[in-house]
Each structure stands twice: as C-alpha cells, then as structure tokens.
Amino acid sequence: MSAKEKILDLLIENKGSYISGEELASTIGISRAGIWKNIKKLQNEGHLIDAVTNKGYMLKPSSDVFDEKSIRKHLDIPQNIVNFKILKETQSTNSVAYQMALSGEPEGLVVLSRQQSLGRGHKGHTFYSPAGSGIYLSILLRPSNLSSSRTGLITCMGASAMCRALRDVSGKDVRIKWVNDLFLDGRKVCGILTEGALDLESGLLGFSITGCGVNLYPPKGGFPPELSDIAGSLFEDNVDDGGSRITAGFLNYFFGYYEDFKKGNHEGFLNDYRQHSLIIGKNVKFDIDKEEHTGKVIAIDDLCRLVIQESGERPYLLEPGKVSIHF
Structure with missing residues (x-):
C-alpha cells in the first residue's frame, strides 16, 4: 500500500x-x-x-469516499453473499472480474475501482471513469442452466437494481432507457454492460459479469467535449456516504432479484424495469437490416424484449443488445 x-x-x-x-x-x-x-x-x-x-x-464529513466497511454497514443481504475486491485504479472492473472468473473465483465477487482508464460500454463504446466522481463496479454470477439468449435478463436485472438505488438515495426521477442506460433529466447518468463466457459443450452460460458505471458527481474540469451534450451526474455536490449507500442499495436489490431469478421468477425486476421505463408509450426510431423504422413502444415482454407497433404492421420484438433505438 x-x-x-x-x-x-x-x-x-x-x-x-x-x-x-x-x-x-x-x-x-x-x-x-x-x-x-x-x-x-x-x-x-x-x-x-x-x-x-x-x-x-x-x-470533511461530506466527502464521499466509499470503502468496504462503509458499504457493508448499509447491506441488508447476508454479508457472506458478496466478496469485495476494491482497487484504486484499473483499466476495467469487468476485465478484472472476468480474469478472476476464469481462475475459478466463486459467485458474488464485486470488483470496485475509484477510477477506470479503459471503462467499457455497450457496443464497444468507452465509459468515461475519472477518479472522485463515480461508482465503477462489476459483479460475477454463475447462474445454472441459463442459455445465452436469456443473458439480456441479467442486464435488465442490473438496470432495475441500480435505478431503484439511485432513486432511493437521490429522491430523483431516474429512468431506464432500454436496455442498459439510466437517464436523469435527459442526460445519461449510468451505463450497464453484461458480458459472459459460454460452456461450449452445453451451450449454457458459464458465468456472467455485470458492470455498472455511475456518474455521481460532475468530474473536475467537466465531461469531455464529445460527452458534454449527453452525459450528466446524479448530484451537483458531494453527498455524505452517497457512494456507499448507492453501492449497498444496488447490491441489496440486485441479489434480492437474483434469488428469485434462480427460481425462475423474473416478475419482480421486470415489473420494476417497466415501471421506471423511459420509453414505454413513446414513439421511437429503430433500424432493422439497415432500414429505418418508426413505431410506438407498447410493452416490454418477459424476456426484456421491446414490443414496438409500427403503423399498420404486426408488432416488432427487439432483442436486448441487438438493436439501437432513438427518440
């Protein structure tokens, strides 16, 4: 040290x-x-x-420095469910968790870092992760008998858990933009990325890594120019124990959902996902085979697929992670 x-x-x-x-x-x-x-x-x-x-x-009492002790005092789940690895800086918490998973690390690993130099986002995008302004974490799960086609449910579970944690601590109307982003007042404050490894013999998921990046506070010097029009932060000023309370709240919700998930019950997190959706009932644009379509989002189904009604056509079912939408 x-x-x-x-x-x-x-x-x-x-x-x-x-x-x-x-x-x-x-x-x-x-x-x-x-x-x-x-x-x-x-x-x-x-x-x-x-x-x-x-x-x-x-x-200062208002300084939001979160460590394992601070997080654990806010946990409602059994303490032995999670095993923390807290880093000062890393390229990507998902990468660290992935390598530890390959080495046999058991389910429940939570990798936290105060800074990421190569934070990853959806579809190869980067996630800006400076020191002192965010929460950057990844969780290792080893679900049994889960096919690769259903891994989008884990992303939805993570989005529901983080959305509720952010709303609880901030009291603000944070919403989920399908499938993996959280928005506040038109700006992105959180991104979620789920990765995994398949068992080639069974075709089932061997393990999954769910990474979350949260913009708690404005970074020193502001966001880079390419992010200034879209990125936002949950708070303008430091909140006492804010990072610890949000991290613990997220873990409480996430592992609560996961207990039901292992029993085949997805209703809890899917209902929360729908309740806090940013896009249900809105008209959106989406691309299929490089052709642009416009339709109204009428539902999110039980596999977290987007159900969109295009005028005069049968509804489209959009798979998580396979299409982008704009509105």
Missing part, C-alpha cells in the same frame, strides 16, 4: 476530525513534507480534505 493510500485510510477512519501532520508522518513513516505532497494529490483526485495550520488535516 502506498503512502497516499495509507494517509487516505487514516483520514477515513477519523472522518470529521483533524489529524496532525506530525501524527500522520510518524504513523506512516515519511516526512511531513511527504504528507503534504500526498495530501495535495488526494485533493486533486477530488477528496474533500481541509488543511489547517496547528490542527492538521481532516476529511
């Missing part, structure tokens, strides 16, 4: 109280100048740290 990480851990343990530079230097074993240099790095990453002469350093 680096000196910077040790300093952050001590500040988290004493959140809301000052620790002198002398005490930090003595505990960690570096100079006070080294403490100051690392404090500046932490501040530049978005951590709200007060530095006061003759008092020392304090992580």
